[in-house]
Amino acid sequence: MTETSTPELEEFTRRYHKLILSSQTLTLSTASALGVPDISYAPFVRDNAGVFYIYISELASHTTNLLNNPLASILFIRPEAESRNLFARERVVLSCRVKEIMPDELIYTNQLQALQDKFGEVVGVLRSLSDFHLFALHPESGRYVFGFGKAFTINSHDSSLHAV
Numbered sequence: 001m002t003e004t005s006t007p008e009l010e011e012f013t014r015r016y017h018k019l020i021l022s023s024q025t026l027t028l029s030t031a032s033a034l035g036v037p038d039i040s041y042a043p044f045v046r047d048n049a050g051v052f053y054i055y056i057s058e059l060a061s062h063t064t065n066l067l068n069n070p071l072a073s074i075l076f077i078r079p080e081a082e083s084r085n086l087f088a089r090e091r092v093v094l095s096c097r098v099k100e101i102m103p104d105e106l107i108y109t110n111q112l113q114a115l116q117d118k119f120g121e122v123v124g125v126l127r128s129l130s131d132f133h134l135f136a137l138h139p140e141s142g143r144y145v146f147g148f149g150k151a152f153t154i155n156s157h158d159s160s161l162h163a164v
Contacts, residue, residue, distance in 0.1 A: 013161050016144040027075040030065035045114040051136050053111040058131040070098040094142040101134040
C-alpha cells in the first residue's frame with residue numbers, strides 16, 4: 001500500500017468514527033469454552049474512553065461465552081444498500097478484552113442509565129430481570145477497511161489510524 005497523506009488519513013479517521021457513531025448495535029463474535037464460534041449482535045453505548053457496554057441475557061449463548069472466555073471481536077459494517085461494492089464494504093473490526101461489570105460498581109448504574117437514555121424504557125424492563133449482565137468491551141486492536149487497497153490498523157490507545 002502506498003503511504004497515506006495526513007489530510008487523507010484524517011479523512012479516513014473521521015469516516016471510521018462516523019461509521020461507529022451511525023450504529024446502534026454491534027455485531028458480536030464470541031467463542032465457547034470449547035472454542036466453538038458464535039456470532040450475534042447487541043445494542044451498545046460507548047464511553048469517552050472508547051469502551052463499549054452491552055447488556056445481555058444469560059439465555060443467549062454469547063453471554064455464557066463471555067463469562068467463560070472474556071475475549072470478543074466486534075464488527076461495524078456499512079449496510080449493503082449503502083455500499084457500492086459488496087466485496088469491499090466499509091467496516092471496522094475490533095478485538096476486545098471483556099470484563100463483566102458487577103451491580104455494586106458505580107459504573108454499572110451509570111452505563112445502564114446511558115443505555116436507558118439511548119434505547120428507552122425497554123432497558124428499565126430488562127433491569128428488573130435477573131438474567132442480564134453488563135459487559136465492558138475494551139478494544140485492544142482493530143482494523144478499518146474503507147475499500148480495496150484502503151486498510152488501516154487502529155491504535156487502541158488513541159483511536160488513530162495507521163496504513164497497513
